[in-house]
Amino acid sequence: MNYEVTDGNIVITDRDDFNIEHILDCGQVFRYRKEGDEFTLCSKNENCLLKNENDCVIIKTNNVGYFVDYFDLDNDYSKIKRQLKEYPNMADAINYGHGIRLLNQDPLEMIISFIISANNNIPRIKGIIERMCTSLGENMGDYYAFPTLDALQGADVTFFKSIGAGYRAEYLVKVSKQLSTLDYEGIRSMDTATARRTLVGLMGVGNKVADCILLFAYKKTDLFPMDTWSKKIYAALGNEPTDNSTVMSKNLVAQYGELSGYAQQYLYYYYRQTSN
DNA sequence: TTCCAGGGATATA
DNA sequence: TATATCCATGGA
Numbered sequence: 576m577n578y579e580v581t582d583g584n585i586v587i588t589d590r591d592d593f594n595i596e597h598i599l600d601c602g603q604v605f606r607y608r609k610e611g612d613e614f615t616l617c618s619k620n621e622n623c624l625l626k627n628e629n630d631c632v633i634i635k636t637n638n639v640g641y642f643v644d645y646f647d648l649d650n651d652y653s654k655i656k657r658q659l660k661e662y663p664n665m666a667d668a669i670n671y672g673h674g675i676r677l678l679n680q681d682p683l684e685m686i687i688s689f690i691i692s693a694n695n696n697i698p699r700i701k702g703i704i705e706r707m708c709t710s711l712g713e714n715m716g717d718y719y720a721f722p723t724l725d726a727l728q729g730a731d732v733t734f735f736k737s738i739g740a741g742y743r744a745e746y747l748v749k750v751s752k753q754l755s756t757l758d759y760e761g762i763r764s765m766d767t768a769t770a771r772r773t774l775v776g777l778m779g780v781g782n783k784v785a786d787c788i789l790l791f792a793y794k795k796t797d798l799f800p801m802d803t804w805s806k807k808i809y810a811a812l813g814n815e816p817t818d819n820s821t822v823m824s825k826n827l828v829a830q831y832g833e834l835s836g837y838a839q840q841y842l843y844y845y846y847r848q849t850s851n
Numbered sequence: 852t853t854c855c856a857g858g859g860a861t862a863t864a
Numbered sequence: 865t866a867t868a869t870c871c872a873t874g875g876a
Contacts, residue, residue: 602857689857696856699874741872746859781859802857819866820858843857 578648580639585648587632592652594674595625595632601675601844603791605688605701606708606721618645619681620713620720647676655837662831664812665838668845675840678791682759684721685792690746690779692787699739706738727751746779753777767795782821796836799827808842 577589587593595614599607606617614625623636636642643649656673660666687707692700711722711730722730728751735744757777762770767789774785786800799805801820809823810816817823831838 690859692856693858694856694871695858695873696875699856703873736872739873742870743859743872779859783858787857800857803855804857847857 578643583637583639585634585636585639585642585646587634587648588630590627590630590632591673592656593632593646593676594672595627597672597674597844598646598676598678600848601672601840602697602847603678603787603840604680605697605704615718617708617718617721619684620715621645622715622718644679647679650676652676655834659831659834659838659841662838665841668841671849672841672844675844677794677796677837677840679794680791681721682762682788682792683724683754685788686750686754686759686774686777686780687722687727687747689784689787689791690750690777691740691743693743693779693781693784695743703739707735707740710734710738724751724754728755743779749778750780762789763793767797770795771798782824786824790836790839797828797833799824799831799835799839802843804843804847805839808846811846812842 578585578587580586598604599614599616604616604618608615612626616623616625618641621636621638621641623634623642626633626635634642634646656669660669688700688704691703708719708721711726712719713723727747730748730751732744732748735747740747754777757773762773765773770789770793771782771785774780774788775782780788783800783802786798789795789798790800801809801824806820806823809827814823814826827838828835
């Protein structure tokens with residue numbers, strides 16, 4: 576990745592592997608907003624501002640180190656895309672979403688956010704999360720931090736219903752309690768299967784939500800989250816039809832291996848954006 | 852009015 | 865282990 580740090584800002588000098596809208600609109604992140612020709616983004620208790628300038632992307636932040644890691648800037652996406660293009664039916668998706676990067680997000684934020692995402696749509700997910708942050712997160716001046724586990728544990732079912740979480744309100748209360756006895760940072764060192772089993776033990780976390788958490792918080796890429804779109808994609812790729820998500824996921828991981836998580840993001844973004 | 856959204860929990864056999 | 869049903873909410 577070609578980037579430099581000047582005047583305390585991160586400057587991306589190669590936009591082919593970094594496209595703000597590709598990154599933000601591919602379904603991995605919920606706390607961002609477009610303001611004119613700029614984008615503001617919150618993660619945990621940090622924030623930044625993204626902006627296209629000439630042929631560069633400028634990332635303004637007071638925590639450069641956090642966002643160099645967050646945006647996965649030391650990972651070579653040109654190489655990943657080259658490898659994935661060797662597969663059939665993949666080149667169009669990669670060319671379309673060429674600037675996608677897999678973000679390294681906060682585990683607690685991903686666990687809570689993707690429990691909310693279940694059987695829900697993205698605009699509504701964003702609204703629920705934002706209302707939760709406004710009520711439970713620390714006021715950082717320009718934005719509200721994502722709530723700490725302590726803050727989440729202080730909220731009840733009535734609160735989560737009041738922000739629109741619906742039937743997931745009870746999951747959020749239960750999972751906040753469960754997390755007090757789970758070393759969710761320790762999941763990072765587990766193999767994918769063990770990590771998935773651990774997460775599925777949480778209330779409101781099934782295989783799909785677990786895979787999203789593993790991919791977006793822990794960079795486990797030997798998985799392929801199966802949602803309603805992935806199931807359509809599975810058929811569109813010409814795979815043998817089945818209605819079993821586990822079978823579909825396993826077959827796809829057998830094809831793409833450690834690149835499965837990346838493949839899923841390019842395919843998800845491409846099919847979702849072009850089928851409207 | 853019905854369908855759908857980055858699904859999962861629960862009951863049942 | 866596999867299948868059926870239920871679940872809040874809001875936009876299309």
